[in-house]
Amino acid sequence: MTILTGNSVAGIDDQRNVNRKLMIALDVDGTLVDHDGHMSPDVRDAAKAVVADGHDVLIATGRSLNATLPVIEQIGMDRGYAVCSNGGVTLKLDPGLEDGYSIIHRATFDPAPALLALREQLPSAKYALEDEDGNFLSTERFQDASFGVEAVGVDFQTMLEATAVRVVVFSSENTAEEFSTAIRSIGLSGVTYSVGWTAWLDIAAAGVTKASALEQLRRRLGTQPHHTIAIGDGRNDIEMLTWAGRGVAMGQAPVEVLAVADEVTASVYDDGAALVLRSLL
Numbered sequence: 243m244t245i246l247t248g249n250s251v252a253g254i255d256d257q258r259n260v261n262r263k264l265m266i267a268l269d270v271d272g273t274l275v276d277h278d279g280h281m282s283p284d285v286r287d288a289a290k291a292v293v294a295d296g297h298d299v300l301i302a303t304g305r306s307l308n309a310t311l312p313v314i315e316q317i318g319m320d321r322g323y324a325v326c327s328n329g330g331v332t333l334k335l336d337p338g339l340e341d342g343y344s345i346i347h348r349a350t351f352d353p354a355p356a357l358l359a360l361r362e363q364l365p366s367a368k369y370a371l372e373d374e375d376g377n378f379l380s381t382e383r384f385q386d387a388s389f390g391v392e393a394v395g396v397d398f399q400t401m402l403e404a405t406a407v408r409v410v411v412f413s414s415e416n417t418a419e420e421f422s423t424a425i426r427s428i429g430l431s432g433v434t435y436s437v438g439w440t441a442w443l444d445i446a447a448a449g450v451t452k453a454s455a456l457e458q459l460r461r462r463l464g465t466q467p468h469h470t471i472a473i474g475d476g477r478n479d480i481e482m483l484t485w486a487g488r489g490v491a492m493g494q495a496p497v498e499v500l501a502v503a504d505e506v507t508a509s510v511y512d513d514g515a516a517l518v519l520r521s522l523l
Contacts, residue, residue: 263298264297264298264465264469264470264471264522265297265298265456265459265460265463265469265470265471266298266299266300266471266472266473266519267300267301267302267325267452267456267470267471267472267474268300268301268472268473268474268515269302269452269472269473269474269475269476269479269482270303270305270313271303271476272475272492272494272495272510273475273492273510273514273515274289274313274317274515275510279387281313281316282513282516284513285513286316286317287516288515288520289316289317289318289515290317291519291520291523292522292523293317293318293319295523297522298322298323298463298465299317299319299322300322300323300325300459301313301314301325302324302325302452302455303324303328304327304476305326305388306331306372306376306378306388306389306390306391307327307331307333307390308376308389308391309389309390310326310390311343314335319335320335320337320342321335321336322334322335323335323459325452325456325459327372327408327446328436328444328450328451328452328478329446329450329451329452329454329456330349330350330372330407330447330450331345331347331407332348332458332459334346348374349446349450349455350374350406350407351405351406351432351433351447351448352406352432353402353404353406353409353433354402354403355432356409356430356432356433356435356445357398357401357402357409359428360411360428360430360443361398363427363428364411366413366415367411367412367413367416367441368380368381368382368411368412368413368414369384369398369401370384370386370389370409370410370412371401371404371408371409371410372406372407372408372409373407374405374406377391378391378392379393379395379400380393380395380396381396381397381398381401383395384412386410386412407446408444408445408446410443410445411442411443411445412440412442412443413441414441416441418437418440418441420441421440421441421442421443422437430445432448433445433446433447434446434447434448434449434450434451436476436478436480437477438476438477438478444478451478451482452474452478452479452482453482454481456472456485457485469487470486470487471486471487471488471489471518472485472486472488472489472490473490473491473514473515473519474491474499475491475494475495475499475510476495476496476499477496477498477499479491479495479499480498480502483502483503483504484502486504488504489503489505490503490504490505490506490507490518491505491507492506492507492508492509492514493506493507493508493510493512505518
């Protein structure tokens, strides 16, 4: 593993060939923005510079569509692709369209088996669900900035009957360790899931991750695997960092994320993403 600092530039063949077009996948929370949702000027300018340099820059985030669009605007992207909802939704950006984008893929699943199993083990947890139309349904007025829209309160039975793109589970009564232990004991099947920094769980369709969506886009773009780069910090970035030819973990990432990365950059509070992005210019 390489430790990336302000005085060293690591990467594919040490430095990229200026004639090569790279595919660069960027996580949002904990990577481009800090945990208060703030993007530093240095990160913004570095991301804009890489976009302007003509590379295929893609956002790859657990955020839902409406929470992702402001980040896309901040870094100057008006063309290309974005992966939202941990791979559940893929956007194509096109300034010629009325909304500036179109949804080219949604991966849906039946959430009922996972929800029922979770409810039995975590009866006091809060649940939210992104449906196939981009709406959010929630129990107990559960809201989060990553939803991008206000969730509509529904009863649990209504959630069981919905078709989901993303399910979120949050427990304010458990530590992250207790929550993780409960999730492991359930043995969720038929879905893909990742546990967050706190007692937070994201669930997607079986086999769907940021990496699975990015691989579809890599093939669409015709990019060689060794010309792919990804930067992330969360457990939901593990597959993406493994997928990339150059997988870079943020300095504050958990140990299991650091373990799969090719490189470690500085933390989000020290503009670690900017260090990596400037190494591509």
